[in-house]
Amino acid sequence: MSKRAMNLNLASPQLRTRVAVLAAGVGASAMLGVGVASAATGADAAPGAAAGAVAAQADAQSKAAQAVEQSKKEAPEAKQDSKKAAEKKAEKPAKKKSSWTVPVNDATISATYGTGGDRWTNKHSGQDYAVSVGTDVHAAHSGTVVKTGGNGAGDGPAYGNAVVVKHADKTYTQYAHLSQINVSPGQTVKEGQKIALSGNTGNSSGPHLHFEVRTGPNYGSAIDPAAFLHSKGL
Secondary structure (H helix, E strand, O other): OOHHHHHHHHHHHHHHHHHHHHHHHHHHHHHHHHHHHHHHHHHHHHHHHHHHHHHHHHHHHHHHHHHHHHHHHHHHHHHHHHHHHHHHHHHOOOOOOOOOOOOOOOOEEEEOOOOOOOOOOOOOOOEEEEOOOOOEEEOOOOEEEEEEEHHHHOOOHHHOEEEEEEOOOOOEEEEEEEEEEOOOOOOEEOOOOEEEEEEOOOOOOOOEEEEEEEOOOOOOOEEOHHHHHHHOOO
16 A cells, blocks of 8 residues: 555545534534524514514503593592582481371361361360261370360360370370270370270261360460471471
8 A cells, every 4th residue: 555545544534524523513504594594583573573562551551641631630520529419418408207196197177276166165276187986096296194084084075085195395285076085194105106086075066086286284275286296397
């Protein structure tokens, strides 16, 4: 074998190694180029996506700011409306239920307080409710029964059967011309409680209830019952 041939043979493994290294380098360069190209492509795409996100965020912030401004404008108006509603409600306080009631239900007033005429010796001392005999008569207010019975419970035969009740405000109510009495002196009664039945006893021209409001228990102390009940919300 000549020296030239030996040199070529000896160089062959080295040559092969160099070729392999070169090929690997070329491949790596190629791969790196692809990566760089991909990165470049991503870098080119990112500005567009970021711009879209920024625009969306800016739009959301703008809408939020507008909503805040609108709420600031509406808040004083809403507060003013609420204040007006509260003032209007304060002007009209809730009406309290009266603790007084009329002595009979569904009745027609047939004679009023102070009326004159042949039926009375003096001016009419009460208010007459035209009702049929046997109609329930109720206590106009809570109190204590002070007297009952015929002869107007002591006030005279013109009243027929009668009941007188004393109330906490030092007023008295009288119920006359009764056909039946269901309470007795000293008994406590409540507002609206049945105390008697209407009738036609005493000096009566027809079935009715004679009702009086008094400042004392006896005849001669009567006041206008219509005005009094009106003052109690009736």
